[in-house]
Amino acid sequence: MTSLVTNTAAISALSSLRAINAAMSDTQAQISSGLRVETAADNAAYWSIGTTMRSDNKALGAVVDAMNLGSATVDVAYAAMESTVDILDEIKSKLVAASEPGVDRGKIQKEIDQLQDQLQSVIDSASFNGENWLKANGTGADVLSTTIVSGFTRDKEGNVALQALDVDLADTVLLNGSGGGLLQFGDGSFDDFGGFVAAYNSQGFFSPGTFTGAFKVAAGDSLSFDMSGPLIAPITVTINRTTVDAALGTAANGTIFGVSDMAAVVNRAIVDAGGSLDDAQVYVTGGTTFVNGSASGQYDTFQAAQITNSGVNEKVSIMDMTIAGSSGSLQGQIGLIETMLQSTTDAAADLGAIQSRLERxxxxxxxxxxxxxxxxxxxxxxxxxxxxxxxxxxxxQQQLSIQALSIANASSQSLMQLFQ
Incomplete structure (x- = not known):
């Protein structure tokens, strides 16, 4: 049946053209964007998964940036640690040279001073983005620990988590204002005077003692004890910074590095108090041991030591190394340098391991x-x-649909000819 009101063929052709145009629009969008799933309407499941994965990829890119930043920090610390090892070697060689007779100790000391200044500069400069792994001021975990972001994960429930590489700065800090650095020798406490007080009070003056480690005598530190005997006048022996300077020289900066230094200071204090080394003297019996004895045994009564501490708990470090003091002091310092060399070498190895892990x-x-x-x-x-x-x-197909629509629309014109 042919109708003037309803052109079925035209309607069918127009519907096909609309479908073809819609398909062309989708295909052109895919070609222009390169995506077959550009919006959630295209495929809700795939769009959701792709969006989540893109977000995770951005997070992983930030993780890579964080690891690159951490690697740069490790590189700076490692370079400074290598320089530190070289400087320690130089200082050790200067101390060995100073032990030889006939050398110009004044010139050697100037060289040591320059090496110490250079080492301080290296440590201060080992900073990247405000972080310095070779220098600290404190002993808390918040000061001696840091982290480097190393991963981003998402579990099957969709929970996300950051992974981090923990770095213990106690293994890398060379100088710490609170003590404990790799280039420091203990807490610097004056209270025990290198083990002398413990030996004197607990074991008696004639018992052997053990030197407990390098320490400093500050301006306000003072230690006094009384010595008396039946055939000799009692004396009060006082050890303070003046005594140390007189025994070791001001260049020692109040630092007692070894048992030989300590014995020299105690014996100087006995003489300053009016005593005689024939009646009482500290003898060095080993690398870290000493005996408080006397040739005549005149002193047989000793009062407990009285200690006044300045409250300044100075930290002995590589910066205090000096050729001042006794010959035994130089040997003690060389031994300490060897310990520091081992510690810094181990620290450099740790940094190398961290760097290798970050690279992988x-x-x-x-x-x-x-x-x-x-x-x-x-x-x-x-x-x-x-x-x-x-x-x-x-x-x-679009061209054919347009042609078909044109033919369908022309059918009504053919019908009009029947009425002519």
Whole structure:
């Protein structure tokens, strides 16, 4: 049946044209964006997964940036640690040279001073982005620990978490204002006077004692004890900074490095108090041991030591190394240098291990990001070969649909001829 009111053929042709135009619009959008799933309306499930994976990839990119920042910090610390080892070697060689007879000790001391200044400069300069792993001021975990972000994970429930590499700065800090650095020798306490007070009070003056470690005598530190005997006048022996300077020289800066220094200070204090070394003297019996004895044994009564501490708990460090003091002091300092060399070498090895781990983790994370990119592409990327072929076919179909619509619309004109 032919109708003037309803052109069924035209309606059918127009519907086909609309469908073809819609398909062409989708195909052109895929070609222009390169995505077959660009919005949630295209495929809600794939769009959601792709969006989440893209977000995770951005987070992993930030993780790589954080690891690169951490690697730079490690590189700076490692370079400074290497320089520290070289400087320690130089200081040790100067101390050994100072032990030889006939050398110009004044010139050697100037060289040591310059090396110490250089070492301080290296430590102060070992900073990257405000972080200095070789210098600290405190003993708390918040001061002696840091972290480097090293990973980002998402579990099957969708929970996300950051992974971090913990770094114990107690293994890398060379100088700490609160003590305990790799280039420091203890807490610097004057209270025990290198083990002398413990030996004197607990074991008796004639018992052997053990030197407990390098320490400083500050301006306000003072230690006094009384000595008396039946055939000799009692004396009060006082040890303070003046005594140390007189026994070791002002260049020692009040620092007692070894048992030989301590014995020299105690014996000087006995003489300053009016005593005689024939009646009482401290003898060094080993690398860290000493005996408080006397040739005549005149002193047989001793009062407990009285200690006044200035409250300044100065830290003995590599910066206090000096050729002042006794020959035994130089040997003690050389031994301390060896200990510091071992500690800094171990610290450099630790930094190298951290750097190696960061390099491997960075490479893995970059590979992981590439894999995620591939996964996202598999889900949402358009096949450009397929899309271009489809577009060509749709363009042909569009032309045919337009032609069909034109023919359908022309049928009414043919009907009008019947009424002529």
């Amino acid at each position: 983790q960075t490479a893995f994370t970059n590979d992981l990001m590439d894999s995620l990119d591939k996964g996202i592409g598999t889900l949402v990327d358009a096949d450009m070969n397929e899309s271009s072929t489809r577009l060509k076919a749709l363009q042909t």
